[in-house]
Amino acid sequence: MNNSVELKIEGKTYTLPIIIGSQDEKAIDIRTLRNETGYITIDSGYGNTGSCQSSITYIDGEKGILRYRGIPVEVLAEKSTFVETSYLLIYGHLPTKSELSDFSNKLRYHSLIHEDMLHFYDGYPSTAHPMAILSSMVCSLSAYYTDSLDPKDLEQVEHLIPRVLSKLRTIAAYSFKKSIGQPVIYPKNSLSYCENFLHMMFAVPSEPYEINPEAVAALNMLLILHADHEQNCSTSTVRLVGSSDANLFASIAAGVCALWGPKHGGANQSVVEMLVEIEKNGRDVNAALKAAKDKNSTFRLMGFGHRVYKNYDPRAKVIKAACDNLLNKLKKKDPLLDIARKLEEAALSDSYFVERKLFPNVDFYSGIMYRALGIPKNMYTVMFSLGRLPGWIAHWREMHFDNDDRIGRPRQIYTGETLQEYRPIGDRN
Numbered sequence: 001m002n003n004s005v006e007l008k009i010e011g012k013t014y015t016l017p018i019i020i021g022s023q024d025e026k027a028i029d030i031r032t033l034r035n036e037t038g039y040i041t042i043d044s045g046y047g048n049t050g051s052c053q054s055s056i057t058y059i060d061g062e063k064g065i066l067r068y069r070g071i072p073v074e075v076l077a078e079k080s081t082f083v084e085t086s087y088l089l090i091y092g093h094l095p096t097k098s099e100l101s102d103f104s105n106k107l108r109y110h111s112l113i114h115e116d117m118l119h120f121y122d123g124y125p126s127t128a129h130p131m132a133i134l135s136s137m138v139c140s141l142s143a144y145y146t147d148s149l150d151p152k153d154l155e156q157v158e159h160l161i162p163r164v165l166s167k168l169r170t171i172a173a174y175s176f177k178k179s180i181g182q183p184v185i186y187p188k189n190s191l192s193y194c195e196n197f198l199h200m201m202f203a204v205p206s207e208p209y210e211i212n213p214e215a216v217a218a219l220n221m222l223l224i225l226h227a228d229h230e231q232n233c234s235t236s237t238v239r240l241v242g243s244s245d246a247n248l249f250a251s252i253a254a255g256v257c258a259l260w261g262p263k264h265g266g267a268n269q270s271v272v273e274m275l276v277e278i279e280k281n282g283r284d285v286n287a288a289l290k291a292a293k294d295k296n297s298t299f300r301l302m303g304f305g306h307r308v309y310k311n312y313d314p315r316a317k318v319i320k321a322a323c324d325n326l327l328n329k330l331k332k333k334d335p336l337l338d339i340a341r342k343l344e345e346a347a348l349s350d351s352y353f354v355e356r357k358l359f360p361n362v363d364f365y366s367g368i369m370y371r372a373l374g375i376p377k378n379m380y381t382v383m384f385s386l387g388r389l390p391g392w393i394a395h396w397r398e399m400h401f402d403n404d405d406r407i408g409r410p411r412q413i414y415t416g417e418t419l420q421e422y423r424p425i426g427d428r429n
Helices: 033-037 073-079 082-091 097-109 115-121 130-143 154-180 193-202 213-225 233-242 248-259 267-280 285-293 314-329 335-347 351-355 363-372 377-400
Strands: 004-009 012-020 026-028 057-060 065-068
Touching (some): 012 033, 082 097, 115 130, 115 154, 154 377, 267 377, 285 351, 314 335
Antiparallel strands (some): 012 026
């Protein structure tokens, strides 16, 4: 195969190199295009633009493949823990027993946030969305670790990573407690990462709290499935903000804000709200599908289709099986799960959705699992943030130790007014 392509512009021929990834993905390198030709490329939403080369996550949307550092996500969801998967994403390999023990201990002993930060919560109204609190509190952490903010100092970065992973979990749990008017519950060093989160979320000072191992296993799986998804909106945001050499806290806070949008991290909440609407309307899934196909209807089928996947989302397969298993083990019945199953079955037998490759995605069943765990709707996007955190960190770290580390600066094609004269205000109509 040729390792370059020729581009003809205005009678001149330019040679552009081809880059081939380890999975035979191919890209035309246009980094010199503007300097050599005066042209740029336009790609709204960057759907065909590679912003970097990365060794973290591989996706094949046509085949429904998702791998972290070469390991299929469904294998990690079955056999790994969130902490182990986080280590894999950030450091590039599965940890040894001693590496995992050391990493877990750091997460345990960095779980507390500075006591002064508890007063910050008092400044938020009870109606504040937990994502608003999460983003601002994460950014505020930078004020307490001023000696660890240099993204080019490897020692500082390695010291900061477990702090960010651990403290964001604590901030998230405290945000929930604030929203329901309960006192915060301090973390326990004797508990694992997911056990500690559930403890801080649901324990109260007035009575003992027993951690359900089935809930812990389900939470581990959910966080693993959300841990990374290559250059999505929030991860690209973390990279773009980080490319200015912004510190890790600021970059992660930006990722949280990007994830907050309903087109990104808010989708699982939208799925649950859709299922509730269908339940109120008599559980008629056929009517819902008919409305989804009607261009004049305001109803939207949430949880189907994906920007990348043109096949069944591999994460959705795992969650679908785990959702039923969790509800059985917790001895809970959720009518929304029955509606979701019927909706999926009907959609996948409808040519309209099949021809458009609108298969269930990771958001379709995840909200039902969060409901089963007792997590309210306004915390679903926070849970997504908690899961995506190791991916954000991994990309931020990889970017800063890349030889091609450049500040992000997209171009544009200007479509505004041409040169105009300034008119004094008295001469303006």
